[in-house]
Amino acid sequence: MQAHHHHTHAPVSRHEHGHHVLQVEDLSVGFRMYEEDVPYFRAKQRETEVIDRLNISVHVGEIVAVVGASGSGKTLVADAVLGLFEPNATVHGRIWFDGELQDADSLQKLRGHGISLVPQSVNSLDPLMKVGRQVEGFAHPDESHAVRRRRREKLFARYGLSEAVAGMYPFELSGGMARRVLVCCALMDDPRVIVADEPTPGLDLELAVRALGDLRTFADEGGGVLLITHDIELALQVADRVAVFENGTVVEETAVANFASPDLLEHPFSRALWHALPEHDFQTGGGSPC
Template sequence: MERKSTAVAGPVLEVKNLSVSFRMYDRGLEQYDLKVISNLNLDVRPGEIVAVAGSSGSGKSLLAHAVMGLLPENASVEGEISYGGKLLEQKDMERLRGKEFALVPQSVTFLDPSMKVGPQVTGPRPSRERRQRQREVFDRFHLAEAVDRLYPFQLSGGMARRVLVSTAVLSGASLILADEPTPGMDLEMALEALQCFRELADEGRAVVLITHDIDLAFQVADRVAVFYAGTTVETAPSGDFLRGPEALRHPYSKALWNALPQNGFQPVPGFQPYAKALPKGCLYAPRCPWRTEECGGEIPMRELRGGMVRCIHAT
């Protein structure tokens, strides 16, 4: 059943034409800039979950790190990242993260190895109410009371991910960026974690859910943004992905749907291009059955059938 979004206000987070490059060194120590994200667009509103789908290397995690201001020193950023309509600078991101922004990182190494789990979730000197809330969240994720006193190395991978999700649930942040929060969890726990994000959105939070478990994400998300080779190729209501490829707009979105296990694991010839050797125009054109000569030109995002698509042939 298609969800009807409760989001009505302006975007909490709006990303416009985001490009991220890294200063790299070639043979002979020659420097060059490797652009790994280009012209990426995304927005999420209060009360909404936007799931971000795409293959590895498509820029999903880099988007989260750019929003949080966690890119390394050799990165350069172009484009706009706005929070509540205000354009953000690096100092704003540093001020907001951990308060207005919460990240569920992809790697469990983000947990401090020298600190027990309990204080990492509740923070130093927590109130009685916060400790009680933490216990309720841990109970929900089947984390025993003894887990509070364990160090991260004593946790299984699935337990560590549940701890990270618990931290975001308790954060009180207006914007939650969940980067692959469910790997290592069994199906029951993965669904429970996604339901937690759904409840946070229903309370008015904005959630960006980056995931490879897109068939599960379709069940809780309001919209789905599809990334390919560092850019957004389609944004559509999640119901379109539940209906099937005929409801989708971009040929890559259709291919992604057909590649899901329940849809036959149908492969597409070719590979996602390396950032140093991107084709001109449409980045998907070398693999696309619709490609024409016009695909070598500039391909902007455009509105189509209640969504957005970066394809001149989509109808």
């Protein structure tokens, strides 16, 4: 791999029009909080930093997997890319999309219209609205109802969802069907980048592999995917590069092929993740990924 702009390139990496489709540099995210052990009216605010000077990028045609322990703050990376900031958040850094520097307002406008999210919970679907109407609602607002419906029908056919599914409510869907509906929602406005935040919880192995295969297809057709997951075993099956996340930042970026041996990994936490894989008998190798 070749080092470039704070990261390394996988063999499939492509700089379309000379730039990355998504680039994050020196991202830091903290939260202003009141002291917990002091009476409320005497408590002072303090800032707790969760993300620290993180660098990551996604090229055209690739999946970059951000892997690390559950509850380590990986979802905050997705939130930042999508322009989702809590009122007490302090955010520093730079994010480029398709070669243009973004701010909070422009990232918000891109959400669903250039950068799409596959959320980690199927509870993101509105339980009181039929599935077809929900998916069509993710299309560009300027498109007519007929155009939205035709696009939704094509996506349903592509992902093995019958027209009968359009008339169902979310509670009538199986777990695998609901996951595919979420992918259809993400694809309705023809995005350049998909951010998939833990897209496989609750799925059996076959359905999980299929869900990630959908993301692989999107990347192979010219998109870019930022896959955020704690399931490194599954991520290694579809990703091109792995960004190892620990203590609020990426400690190592490496090609998937380098997870063939701990000797090819540079950081102790990366090697701990390797040792913790099932085929390596969950040995931590002197470190712990949890």
